[in-house]
Each structure stands twice: as C-alpha cells, then as structure tokens.
Amino acid sequence: MLVELLDFLGSLHPLIVHLPIGIVLLTIAIDVFMRNKNNSVQRVITMGWFFSFFSGLLAAIFGWFLGDNGYYLESQINIHKWSGIAFVSICFILWLLRYTNFRFSKSFNRSVNLTSIILLMITGHFGGEMTHGQNYLFENLPYTKKKISVTTLSESKRSNNDSLFVYEDLIHPVMEEKCIACHNQNLASGGLNMSSIESMIKGGNSGAGIQNGNPFESLIYKRVSYPHDHPKFMPPTGVPLSYDQIATLEWWIDNGAEKQMPVTLTRNDPKTLRLMELQYGLDLREKTYLETLTLSSPSQEELKSIEGEEYIWRFLNPEQSFLDLKFTKKKIEINDLLKVQSIKNNITWLNLADCMLNDNHLSYISNFPNLTRLRIQKNPLVTNKGIEALQKLEHLTELNLYGTRVSNNTLITLGQMKSLKKLFVWNTRITDKDIADFKALNPDVEVIAGF
Ligand code: HEC
Structure with missing residues (x-):
C-alpha cells in the first residue's frame, strides 16, 4: 500500500x-x-x-x-x-x-x-x-535526423556472413546498449541479469526470461514489445528497440534461442531473410556456382575458333567471361569440339541438340569444367555410356536428354551428380517407374518427363 x-x-x-x-x-x-x-x-x-x-x-x-x-x-x-x-x-x-x-x-x-x-x-x-531521452532538445529541430535505434555490422562481418551469429552479432549488442546497464551481475533489476545468454534465459523474479520457441510467452520479448507508454515497457528510459531489432529477437526465440545459430539459418524464413537484407545489408542468398566464379574473358584470338558458321554464341555476363555456345550444323565432328578446347573454361552453357552427337563426343565435353547447362536432346546415338563420362561435370545444374537412348542406368549416374537441379528425359528409354524412384531419392531435382 x-x-x-x-x-x-x-x-x-x-x-x-x-x-x-x-x-x-x-x-x-x-x-x-x-x-x-x-x-x-x-x-x-x-x-x-x-x-x-x-x-x-x-x-x-x-x-x-x-x-x-x-x-x-x-x-x-x-x-x-x-x-x-x-x-x-x-x-x-x-x-x-x-x-x-x-x-x-x-x-x-x-x-x-x-x-x-x-x-x-x-x-x-x-x-x-x-x-x-538524450538529444530530446535538438532531435525535432528542422533538418536534424531523428534518432532511431540501428544495429550496424562492420563491413568485414557483412562480407563474411557465414560466420555471423544471430545472438552474438545481432541480439547481444542491442542488449548491451539498452538493457545491461540495469540488468547485470551487480545491478540485476527485477532479479534479471542479461549479461550472458544463460542468465538471460533463466530470467528474474517473475521467471524465465525466454521460453524457447515461444516469443509471446517470453518476458524479455514481451517487455520490449509493449506499447511505449505501458508501465512495464523496457527499456524504461532512452531510445526503444526498433522494429527490426524486435523482429530479429522474435525470430531467434521462435527458432530455438541457441547461442550458436548462424544468421544464414534465416534462409528458412523469407520474411526474416528480407529483413536481414534491408536492415543489416546482408546478402544471404545461396550463391550459384557462376556467381562465385571469376574468369578472365577469352582473347580475340581464342574467339576466332567459334567465328565460323557452325557455332553461334553470346556472352552471358557483362564481364564477357561466360559463353553460351550453340552448334548449328546437322552433323558434328570431333574436330568441331577440338576447335573450342582453348575456350573450354569459358563455356558455361552448351547446346548440341540434333547434330548426330555420340558417346565419344561426350567424353570431350566432360572436360569443360564450368559447364552448368547442357542441351543434347534429339541425339539418338547418345546412350548411358556417354552420360557416365559427364559425371565429371561437377557444376552441371541443367541437362536436357530428351530424345536420346538413355535408360534407367543414366538415372543412377545422374543421382550422384549433386549439383543437378533440372532434368529433361521425355522420349527416352527411362520408364515412369524409374522416374518416380529417382524423384523419391532426389527431391531437389526437377524432372520434366513429358506431359
Ligand atoms: C534504467 C534501467 C533499466 C533498463 C535500461 C532496462 N530495465 Fe528492465 N527492469 C528495470 C527495473 C527497475 C525492473 C524491475 C521492475 C519491473 O519489473 O518493471 C526491470 C524489470 C525487467 C524485467 C522483468 C524481470 C522479472 O523477472 O520480473 C524484464 C524482462 C526486463 N526488465 C527486460 C529488460 C530489457 C529487455 C531491457 C532492454 C531492452 C531492459 N529491461 C532495460 C530497469 C531497467
């Protein structure tokens, strides 16, 4: 009383x-x-x-x-x-x-x-x-920027986002700035010490600070997300947490509130991923192989080899290092493939459809280390044996085999190619049952097998 x-x-x-x-x-x-x-x-x-x-x-x-x-x-x-x-x-x-x-x-x-x-x-x-709050005198002057709370990450942290952790890099710095002055070992207001993750989870006089997986039952989350004039709102003085800081805290508690949760885990939640991008400048998308690859562009001399009418080509990137190459004649010879050996590193997309390609030709193509997309449809001479040679193509993501003579064994070979994402197999000897088995084993691969 x-x-x-x-x-x-x-x-x-x-x-x-x-x-x-x-x-x-x-x-x-x-x-x-x-x-x-x-x-x-x-x-x-x-x-x-x-x-x-x-x-x-x-x-x-x-x-x-x-x-x-x-x-x-x-x-x-x-x-x-x-x-x-x-x-x-x-x-x-x-x-x-x-x-x-x-x-x-x-x-x-x-x-x-x-x-x-x-x-x-x-x-x-x-x-x-x-x-x-500090700055209250001047913050409303015209031409001054209103102070809102932002968490900033150093350039080196941002560029090396595999080693960023949600608690250590995004949550603890905010607590350090806004809470720990009143919630530490010596001064534990409300019995709560927030200087370590363990004591923060343990909580204060009213019980656990964080309920794993349940932000709305977590006292720490509740106190920072009350309306600002609520008597229990935290921090009681100074600049409140910003929307993104609260949203990050919510995601972290929702996903287990572990100390060692890498920031890259937010990939499982598009909304939080977007937040990481907008608020912290983090680009967490998984990079495709080509995005991580830097190549020098082929010389004028080397480009001469594809100047004849048997090839049409274009560059896929502004740096002019990735080539999309298409063979145009009705019948391909070993010689046509030998000609492009000097630019084999640059060939990333290759189209050899409908040109009497055989298994022997494919063993040459398997030496193109940066090939990510290969189209060899409508080549009835191509069999399982030729596809076996392609196993060397570690970065192949898309393969079109429509209208070749490949069968179930090819699916076994392809099942071992971890980068493969998209596969066209209609009008081959592969049966519907084989496809169903393959899909069950390789859920990440999109298989297009006709209508
Ligand atoms: C200026 C001092 C001060 C700051 C800064 C501060 N608090 Fe508090 N906090 C208190 C006081 C005093 C109490 C106890 C009275 C009460 O429960 O409101 C308290 C109580 C709490 C409780 C309840 C503990 C319990 O078990 O009863 C939580 C949770 C809490 N604060 C979270 C925070 C968070 C999160 C921050 C940072 C965003 C923060 N506080 C910043 C002074 C502060």
Missing part, C-alpha cells in the same frame, strides 16, 4: 516540477523589472522565494520517490538530483535572508538571481533527458 502510494507520488514529480519553475521566474521578473520597490513589492518577492523553495522541496521529495523505482540509473540521476537540491537550498537561503531583513548589495542580488536560473536550467535539462 505504502509502496504504491510512494510510486503514485513519484509519478507526480514531472507535473509538480513546473510549479517552482513558474514561481521563481515570476519572482525574479518582479525583482528585475520593478524599479520602485516599496515594502509590498519587497514582501511579494520574499514570498516568491518562499513558494519557490516550498514547491521545489515538494518536487524534490516526489522526485526522490520516482528515482527509487529503479527505472533510472544512478549515473543518469546524479546531476539532476544535485542541481535540484542546490536550487531548493538557494531558494531557502534567499527567503531566510530576506525574511530576516538582511540587506544585500545590487551585485550580490544579481548574481544569486542568475545562479538560481542557471541551476534551474541544468536541473530541467537533465530531467528532460531522463524522460525524453
């Missing part, structure tokens, strides 16, 4: 403080601007100092109750508290001196007036900082 009463009086402090401010300013104004001070005016001024002292004392006492609730750090309160006490004392002394008809010189009078105004400003300013 008493505690609640004191809390209530404490909450009146921000209201009461305006009384001494108004009274003391008026008192000084009368003192400065009234030239002829007869006795009544002198008495009004004396009374003014008394009421400044009395209302200031009340405000100070209420402020004491407010400061006692733990929502303000000692270091934040100090200047405000001591300048407030000094102000109240000065008012008291001035009233006493005037009351006892002590005569003081003009210059003394001027300097005590000035001192009390300065003390008033200091007290008011540091009080404002506590309730409205």
Whole structure:
C-alpha cells in the first residue's frame, strides 16, 4: 500500500516540477523589472522565494520517490538530483535572508538571481533527458535526423556472413546498449541479469526470461514489445528497440534461442531473410556456382575458333567471361569440339541438340569444367555410356536428354551428380517407374518427363 502510494507520488514529480519553475521566474521578473520597490513589492518577492523553495522541496521529495523505482540509473540521476537540491537550498537561503531583513548589495542580488536560473536550467535539462531521452532538445529541430535505434555490422562481418551469429552479432549488442546497464551481475533489476545468454534465459523474479520457441510467452520479448507508454515497457528510459531489432529477437526465440545459430539459418524464413537484407545489408542468398566464379574473358584470338558458321554464341555476363555456345550444323565432328578446347573454361552453357552427337563426343565435353547447362536432346546415338563420362561435370545444374537412348542406368549416374537441379528425359528409354524412384531419392531435382 505504502509502496504504491510512494510510486503514485513519484509519478507526480514531472507535473509538480513546473510549479517552482513558474514561481521563481515570476519572482525574479518582479525583482528585475520593478524599479520602485516599496515594502509590498519587497514582501511579494520574499514570498516568491518562499513558494519557490516550498514547491521545489515538494518536487524534490516526489522526485526522490520516482528515482527509487529503479527505472533510472544512478549515473543518469546524479546531476539532476544535485542541481535540484542546490536550487531548493538557494531558494531557502534567499527567503531566510530576506525574511530576516538582511540587506544585500545590487551585485550580490544579481548574481544569486542568475545562479538560481542557471541551476534551474541544468536541473530541467537533465530531467528532460531522463524522460525524453538524450538529444530530446535538438532531435525535432528542422533538418536534424531523428534518432532511431540501428544495429550496424562492420563491413568485414557483412562480407563474411557465414560466420555471423544471430545472438552474438545481432541480439547481444542491442542488449548491451539498452538493457545491461540495469540488468547485470551487480545491478540485476527485477532479479534479471542479461549479461550472458544463460542468465538471460533463466530470467528474474517473475521467471524465465525466454521460453524457447515461444516469443509471446517470453518476458524479455514481451517487455520490449509493449506499447511505449505501458508501465512495464523496457527499456524504461532512452531510445526503444526498433522494429527490426524486435523482429530479429522474435525470430531467434521462435527458432530455438541457441547461442550458436548462424544468421544464414534465416534462409528458412523469407520474411526474416528480407529483413536481414534491408536492415543489416546482408546478402544471404545461396550463391550459384557462376556467381562465385571469376574468369578472365577469352582473347580475340581464342574467339576466332567459334567465328565460323557452325557455332553461334553470346556472352552471358557483362564481364564477357561466360559463353553460351550453340552448334548449328546437322552433323558434328570431333574436330568441331577440338576447335573450342582453348575456350573450354569459358563455356558455361552448351547446346548440341540434333547434330548426330555420340558417346565419344561426350567424353570431350566432360572436360569443360564450368559447364552448368547442357542441351543434347534429339541425339539418338547418345546412350548411358556417354552420360557416365559427364559425371565429371561437377557444376552441371541443367541437362536436357530428351530424345536420346538413355535408360534407367543414366538415372543412377545422374543421382550422384549433386549439383543437378533440372532434368529433361521425355522420349527416352527411362520408364515412369524409374522416374518416380529417382524423384523419391532426389527431391531437389526437377524432372520434366513429358506431359
Ligand atoms: C534504467 C534501467 C533499466 C533498463 C535500461 C532496462 N530495465 Fe528492465 N527492469 C528495470 C527495473 C527497475 C525492473 C524491475 C521492475 C519491473 O519489473 O518493471 C526491470 C524489470 C525487467 C524485467 C522483468 C524481470 C522479472 O523477472 O520480473 C524484464 C524482462 C526486463 N526488465 C527486460 C529488460 C530489457 C529487455 C531491457 C532492454 C531492452 C531492459 N529491461 C532495460 C530497469 C531497467
């Protein structure tokens, strides 16, 4: 009961403080601007100092109750508290001196007036900082940027995102900045110490801080996502957590609240993945082989080999290093393949459809290390044996075998090619049952087997 009463009086402090401010300013104004001070005016001024002292004392006492609730750090309160006490004392002394008809010189009078105004400003300013946050004075000036909370990652961390961890790099720094001053080993407000993940999960007087997998039952999550004027909102002073910081916390708790969760795990959630990209500048998409590959472009000399009419080609990237090559004639010879050996590293897409390609030809193609897409449809001479040679193509993602003579054994070969993502097999000797078995074993591969 008493505690609640004191809390209530404490909450009146921000209201009461305006009384001494108004009274003391008026008192000084009368003192400065009234030239002829007869006795009544002198008495009004004396009374003014008394009421400044009395209302200031009340405000100070209420402020004491407010400061006692733990929502303000000692270091934040100090200047405000001591300048407030000094102000109240000065008012008291001035009233006493005037009351006892002590005569003081003009210059003394001027300097005590000035001192009390300065003390008033200091007290008011540091009080404002506590309730409205640091920077409150200037943040609403035109042309200044409003301070919102952002978590920044260093360039080296961002570029090496395989070694980024959700707790260590995205959550702990926020807690460090906003919570740990009041929730640490020495000062564990509410019994809660947030300086380590273990003690944070363990929680404070009201129980566990984090309920694994359940953000909405987790006290720490609940306290930061209350409306800002909720009495239990955390942090009680300063800049609140931003939307992305709360969303990251939510995702982390939702997904197990482990210490060692890599940021790349957010790939399983498109919304959070997007957040990582927009808020932290993290590009977490899995890179395709070609995105990680840097090659020099073929020389003019080397390009001469494909200038004849048997090939048409184009570059696939602005750096002009990846080639898309297509054979146009009806019948291919070994010689046609030997010609392009000098640019084999650059050939990333290759189309050899409908040109009497055979298994022997395929063993040459298996030396093109960066081939990712190969089209050899409508070549009835191609059999399982030729496909076996292609196993060397570690980065092949797409293979078109439509209209060749491959059968089930080819599927066994292809099942071992881990990069394969897309496969065309209609009009071959592969049966529907083989395809079904293959799909069951390789769910990541899209198999196109006709209509
Ligand atoms: C200026 C001091 C201060 C800061 C900063 C602060 N807190 Fe608190 N916190 C307190 C006080 C005092 C209590 C106890 C009174 C209460 O429960 O409201 C408390 C209580 C809590 C509790 C309840 C503990 C329990 O078991 O009862 C949680 C959870 C909490 N804070 C989370 C946070 C989080 C998260 C942050 C950072 C975003 C934070 N606090 C920042 C002062 C602070």
